[in-house]
Amino acid sequence: MEEMPKTYDPQETEPKILAKWLGGGYYRRSPERRPGAGDCTIVIPPPNVTGKLHMGHALDDSIQDAIVRCARMRGKSTRWIFGTDHAGIATQTKVDKKLKAEGVSRLELGREKFIDACWDWTHEYGGIIQQQIRRMGCSIDFEDERFTMDPEYAHAVRRVFCDWYHDGLIYRGKRIVNWCPSCTTAISDDEAEYKDEHGHLWYLRYPLTEPVDGQEYIVVATTRPETMLGDTGVAVSPKDPEKAAFVGKTVKLPIVDREIPIFSDYHVDAGFGTGFVKVTPAHDPNDYAMGQAHDLPQINIFDEHAVVVDGYGAFSGMTRDECREAVVAWFEEHGLLDHIEEHDHSVMHCYRCDTTLEPWLSEQWFVAVDKLKGPAIEAVTSGKVRFNADRWKQSYLTWMENLKDWCISRQLWWGHRIPVFYCEDCGWEDALMEDTDVCPKCGGHHVHQDENVLDTWFSSQLWTFATQGWPEHPERLEGHHPTTALVTARDIIALWVARMIMSSLYFLDEVPFHDVVIYPTVLAKDGSRMSKSKGNGVDPMDLMDMYGADAMRFNLLSLFTANQDVRFDADFDKDKRFIGSARTEQAKAFITKIWNASRFLLMNMEGYTPGAPCAETPADAWMLSRLAKTVTAVTEGIEHYAFGDVARTVQSFFWNEVCDWYIEVTKTRLNGLGEDGAAERLQAQRNLIFVLDTSLRLMHPLMPFATEAIWDAMPVSWLDIDPETGEGEKAAALMVAEWPEPERFAAYIDDAGEHAFELARAVVTDVRSTRARYRISPKEQLDVTIRATSQEVADAIDGMGAFICMFARVGQLGITTDEIAEKPAGSIVLTGPDFDAYVFVGDLVDFAAERARIEKTIAKAEKELAGVRKTLANEGFIAKAAPDVVAKKRERAEELEAQLEALAAQLADFA
Structure with missing residues (x-):
């Protein structure tokens, strides 16, 4: 055996x-x-090709690797597919x-050369996240990497379209679409x-062409006065009888x-x-x-940069904000600005550049979803696709039931170009x-392809099957589709999960x-979103450099919950530089404990020499039973x-x-x-090698x-041995060793033996805690009387008497089921659900001095607690103090x- 480093x-x-x-080809x-x-x-949910690892990725990938590693050890045919998304807009x-930094514009460069520049960019930066994921120890088949712009994948996208x-x-x-002017x-x-x-x-006056009941104008209220240039109607509610005369x-x-x-x-x-609503059909979905x-006209007053188009006099050429100010000024100048009120509202922004989006009427490509969403809803309601946790199922169903046709065209150059061709001669x-440059209908050569590209989510919806050979090699899907699980974030249930289900059902007639x-969102320590701008974001690479990949992975997995987001306890210095994480430090300490x-x-x-484990002692029986239950x-x-x-x-x-x-009780x-x-x-x-080997196999998916x-x-170890032949050898690597299946361990379960040892362990713990509390030397033997709540408990403790006396340094051990009228003099009593333990300390403890010390400590703690409670009751403090200070x-x-509860219990010892 090779000696382990210290x-x-x-x-x-x-x-x-x-x-x-990697050298063994185990991935x-x-x-x-x-x-x-x-x-x-x-x-793997495909990260952006030029992306970098973040905490969400780290948790997601840790979960996936745990699933795959366990499955591989259980002898399953495993495949973990890695790939990246071309991320059109990003x-x-x-x-x-x-290019702008180099003094070149995309339009000057031209489409073909710009796409070449995008490929150059992906080649330069595209391998970063792959190397970071590799560093985490994720057992992905990196030799089978996929990219949504690869020729085979692009062929599948085109086939679907x-x-x-x-x-x-x-x-x-x-x-109407959400348009980003940037x-x-x-x-x-x-x-x-x-x-x-x-x-x-803004409350604006619109003059009536004819007075109504003596009223010369109506007043409309709007958050966007600039769009009044495109108004083609004014609407009122049919439930508003006061407005009926104006209809x-x-x-x-x-x-x-x-x-x-x-x-x-x-x-x-x-x-x-006011109940009068201006209607601008080209710039608002409801309108x-x-x-x-x-049947109102649709007038688009903005160009693609949200600049007012020609035909509006001085307003033409103005940006949205400039036009807003100018329109309000014009209304005020002409006595048509009624008044202005403060108004907070929710505004849509581009998820990439943070520009305010413009509802904009434009010609786009859409997927009609009515025929697709029914089967996709049934797949979830029937249980063919299960959500973990179940509450996300309703989020999915609610979105699907309200699903509108999907706008799939993007006005970009980088991406899958829409494969629709037009003939300028005959209209084909x-x-x-x-691709073609000849019209199949008239033979003309004035043929061009659609300028738009497809939404990135259109291509990624094929991820489970286009990465595995579809449509050219459907045989490769056999045994590997549907895939086992999709581990992903909740914010793309609609964007990605639902669309994958729809497309897979349509093209393969099976769920993906x-x-x-759904993994929880990893939040900052104070519960806010992590971000670089806030200075509270943690780079997983920093965690791995500081603590190792195992510690980071184990900590993240220990935080995992299916029902709520989690807070990551990162600390930063005054310059917002990451300096540590206490929980990750604890995870590292656990790994050190395993190592030592x-x-x-x-x-x-x-x-x-290898051989079968055997329960020769009560401790063995307890350990093997606990091991079997842990395996399950x-x-x-x-x-x-x-x-x-x-x-x-x-x-x-x-x-x-x-x-x-x-280990302690087996050292002898x-x-x-x-x-x-x-x-x-x-x-x-x-026995120890068997327990250690089994434990390592159980922990391997979490800390490989x-x-x-x-x-x-x-x-x-015995896990490597064939019980019938007595022969066997150790696997070449733990990651391909056999998983400890629960059935193999069932015979070790011994509830009675386990319970007896737990009782003995509780007695030993009580005696040891008494020694520690009152600073009694371990060399001093203490007499103990156990009052058991039943004869069964008494017999079990009696059977473990030798063990208790050895490991708790007990002189005489008395056991009774009779009521003890009053606490014997010189004893400390520890109560529990199965027994009361009377530990005789006699002159080893000065009861009067201990009582005085405890009373003094209680008084100090009560005074501090009163001060803390007073601070927390101060509403001003709660409102102004930083969240972490309040916490x-x-x-x-x-x-x-x-502390006070524990001190009160100690004080009762001296009553």
Whole structure:
């Protein structure tokens, strides 16, 4: 056996282990190693090709790797597909900025050369996130990397477009879209980000063409006075009887002198403003719907940069903001500005450049979703696709039920160009799988392709099957589609998850995945969103450099919850530089504990030979039973994606039960100090190696590097041996070793033996805590009387008497089930659900002095708690103090309350 280094250094060890995995080819698509084990295929949500790893990625990838590593060890045919998305808007924006810095514009360069520049950009920056994910230890088949702009993938995208086009599911139409004047492209509703902004409500007077009941004008209220240039109507609510007399009348639109009608429509909220609503069909979705219903003209007053078009006099050429000021000034100058009110409202922004979006009437390509959404809804309601947690199922269904036709065209150059061709000579139009410059109808050569590209989400909706050979090689999908699980963020349930389900059902007649695992958003320490601008963002690479990949992964997985977002406890210096994370430090400490315990055991394996574990002692029976139950809990936890529970289970088991108890109580036999020294030592070695080996296999999916490094130094254990032949050998790597299946461990479960040991452990803990509390030397033997709540408990503790006396340094151990009238003199009583323990300390403790010390400590704690509570009751403090300061005050109050409760219990010892 290779001797382990004294300390675990992740910066030295992790690169060596990574090289071992890659060199061994263990990441590649694996065949089924156990008959009937099945398959496990996962596609990574494709990060942007030029993106970098962030905390969401780190958590997402840690979850996926845990699933895949466990499946690989269970003998499943595994495949984890990595790939990146071309990220149309993001990449084009970055390349645009680069060119501008060089004094070149995209338009000057031309489409073909600009696309070449985008390819150059992806080649220069495209490998960063792949290397970062590799550094995390994610066991992805990197040799099978995919990219949404690769020729094979582009062919699949084109096939989907052409099929849907010819099936009548894709059409071109003029609709209101969310338009980004900076990126100069349409943005889908789901990609728009809403921000609350402080604004105004302007009340403008529109003169009536004829007075109504002596009234010369009406007053409309609007947050966007600049769009009045495109008004083609005024609407009132049919539920507003006071406005009924105005319906059918007209007003003269100021500035443009356009006569427009007043009508009633249920889109109008009678309580908003004055009840008169200006209608601009080309610049508002609701107005567009009213315009369609009432046959109003659609007048687009802005160009693609949100600049007023020609035909509006002095207003032409103005930006939106300039036009707003000028229109308001004109109304005021002409006595038509009624008044202005403060008004906060939510405004849509571009998710990429943060520009305020413009609702804009333009010709776009759409997917008609009515035929697609029904099967996609049924897939979830029937359970073919399951959401974890279940509450996200309703989010999905609500979105699907209200789904509108999907705008798939983007006014970009980088991306999948829409494969529709037009003949300028005869008007022919068609979607083609191959480019053409000759019209098949008239033979003319004036043929051009549509200038738009497809929405990035259109191409990524094919991710589960286009990455696996479809449509040219559908046989490659066999056994690997539907994929096992999709691990993703909640904010793309609509953008991506739903669309993948729709497209997969349409083209493959099957769902793309069985489970959707929604991971929580990783927030900053104070509960806000992480961001570089706020200075509260954490770079996963910094965490790995500081603590190692295992510690980062284990901490993130321990935070995992299916029901709420999580806060990451990062600390920063005054310059907002990351300086540490206490929880990640704790995760590193756990890994150090595993390393040190393993090293200790392996240093004591002289003379070891493989053999079956055996419950020779009560401690053995307890340990093997606890091990069997932990195997079941961890296996089921991973199967049900309960990674926070899994992380906490393995840490509690290995640290609190294996290290703190089993290794300690087995040291005597391990040292060969028993009556039959050699035989007891060998069995103790076999049991310890069995427990350690099983524990490493359970922990491997969560912290692969350290467990693999320890595995390299491990001897063959009983898990590697065929019980029938007695032969076997250690696997080449832990990541391809067999998983400890619960069925193999079922025979070790011993509830009675486990309960007896737990009772004994509780007695030992009580005695040890008494020694610690009152600073009694470990050399002093203490007498103990146990009053058991039942004869069963009494018999179990009696059977563990020798163990209790040895490990708690007990002189005489008395056990009774009779009531004890009053606490014996000189004793400390510790109460519990199964027994009361009377620990006799006699003259070893000065009761009067201890009582005085405790009373003094209680008084001090009560005084501090009163001050903290007074501060927390101060509404001014709560309103003005930083959230983390308030949180610390509340934590301190909880600490003091717990301390006082414990002190009160101690004081009762001296009653």
